[in-house]
Amino acid sequence: MISFRLGRTAVRIDFSFLVFNAMVFLVRDGRSVLSFYTVCALHEAGHLAVLTLTGGSAASVCFTAAGIRIDTRKTGASPVLHDMAVLLAGPAVNAAVYAAMGIMGRGGEFAALNLMAAVYNMLPYRSLDGGALIALLTAGSSAEQAADLILAAVKLLMTAAAAWAVYIYGREALPLLIGGTALFIGDLRPRKKSP
Secondary structure (H helix, E strand, O other), rough: EEEEEEEEEEEEEHHHEEEEEEEHHOOOOHHHHHHHHHHHHHHHHHHHHHHHHHHOOOOOHHHHOOOEEEEOOOOOOOOHHHHHHHHHHHHHHHHHHHHHHHOOOOOOOHHHHHHHHHHHOOOOOOOOOOHHHHHHHHHOOHHHHHHHHHHHHHHHHHHHHHHHHHHHHHHHHOOOOHHHHHHHHHHHHHOOOOO
């Protein structure tokens, strides 16, 4: 892992991020790669804009194969609505770009990548916005264990569906299975307890 600081923000780049990027460059042309990273930058800019507008700041940024995780600096009690707004801001930006491009009659790869980023990030994995949102809404409640059990079943079904896609479509669907399996295994790790 590579670690450094940008001002007060700790930045970590995991080896998995470097491997993922190498795979992207191997299988896509330069224009597709630029579109992909622009979509990612828009997504993270959405999170950071809402975080900043609501008085928060980034304590650390970690780049992994599953995506970019931003840990916020706690400034006292953080209301659930504030945290929800920050989590939903990234997918909302991608969905808005997709909608705007559709209205302007400009579909294509960039618009599709924005839609995929919005949907992908709302999947129920803890390392993604959707899973973090579910964890936020159920943390410490009587529904927390039930939500974890239901989501484990959903994620297992999603991994099985990815395996089925590889069986039907061949190696073109392999990144789907690899990514889904990595996310599933990542969610098996115990949660960090809040102080």
